[in-house]
Amino acid sequence: VGDQVFYAKMLECSKKPDALAEYNDFSGFPNALNVTIYDSNKDCYWHPAQLALGGKCADSRCNFNYFMPTDFRLAVFLPSTGRLYLSNELTRTEFDSYFQVELNKDGSAGISETRPGSILKNIIYFLPALAITVVLELLAAFAYLAFSKLDKRILVSVFLANIVSLPIVWFVFPLISPELIIIIIPAELFAFLFESAVIYALNHDKLGLKQALLLSLIANAISFVIGGVIYLGAYLVLSFII
Numbered sequence: 525v526g527d528q529v530f531y532a533k534m535l536e537c538s539k540k541p542d543a544l545a546e547y548n549d550f551s552g553f554p555n556a557l558n559v560t561i562y563d564s565n566k567d568c569y570w571h572p573a574q575l576a577l578g579g580k581c582a583d584s585r586c587n588f589n590y591f592m593p594t595d596f597r598l599a600v601f602l603p604s605t606g607r608l609y610l611s612n613e614l615t616r617t618e619f620d621s622y623f624q625v626e627l628n629k630d631g632s633a634g635i636s637e638t639r640p641g642s643i644l645k646n647i648i649y650f651l652p653a654l655a656i657t658v659v660l661e662l663l664a665a666f667a668y669l670a671f672s673k674l675d676k677r678i679l680v681s682v683f684l685a686n687i688v689s690l691p692i693v694w695f696v697f698p699l700i701s702p703e704l705i706i707i708i709i710p711a712e713l714f715a716f717l718f719e720s721a722v723i724y725a726l727n728h729d730k731l732g733l734k735q736a737l738l739l740s741l742i743a744n745a746i747s748f749v750i751g752g753v754i755y756l757g758a759y760l761v762l763s764f765i766i
Contacts, residue, residue, distance in 0.1 A: 532586045532600045533557045534576040535610075536593035537568035552580065554601050556608045570597055575705070591705045592616065598625060598635055611635040650694050656751050658686050661743040668739050675730045678723065682743065685722035689715045716744045 531553055557579075561570040575591030598611040611625060611633035618637075626634045665682045669675070697711040717740075724736035731739070 527602050527604045530581050530602050532579045533572040535570040535597040536573040537570050556601050557599050609633040657747045660747040660751050664743040664746040678727045681723045681726040685719035689718045
């Protein structure tokens with residue numbers, strides 16, 4: 525596009541978009557992108573996806589992340605012309621994908637998937653996520669073990685459980701669905717149960733099953749909340765670099 529800086533929003537189709545409008549943050553975005561378009565074929569309204577972050581674009585490139593819809597359209601606004609372009613509907617097939625958009629003179633836009641996500645890019649995202657998760661869970665586990673006066677050698681099993689569970693969560697669960705909101709609960713539940721089982725299996729002479737479950741629950745909750753905030757910030761930075 526001719527504009528060095530422009531704006532875009534991913535659109536999702538909902539039955540009652542007005543009920544979700546309060547969650548949409550349009551600060552820094554043109555009001556022209558705050559669209560509501562009725563789709564008679566699907567009997568729903570296309571509107572900006574509330575949890576799809578990104579869309580402040582530069583140098584003919586846009587990045588979106590977080591809870592992106594599987595089925596979506598793209599709305600693009602060019603400040604130089606004041607025109608809004610709306611794309612066709614497309615279904616994401618990959619957790620991390622790349623698309624090309626062609627803007628037409630009639631205000632429409634054609635969007636197509638150009639290539640799936642890069643394995644190298646996924647690994648670059650994964651390694652810091654692994655380090656952050658392991659550190660947070662070890663710290664949480666250490667605090668729990670100290671408070672409960674349990675053997676600190678249990679930390680070894682916490683480390684081993686994370687080394688195995690996180691690659692499965694990161695690379696296997698996205699194969700189920702490209703939409704994070706669908707897989708996040710099953711993935712977190714798997715991590716909690718798997719790590720509980722490993723911790724108990726390797727330390728059944730040092731702690732009971734309930735203690736193993738509680739230890740895993742605390743560690744996973746801490747890493748999910750704090751790690752999620754850290755990772756999201758890092759993802760936003762890396763997505764503009766890679």
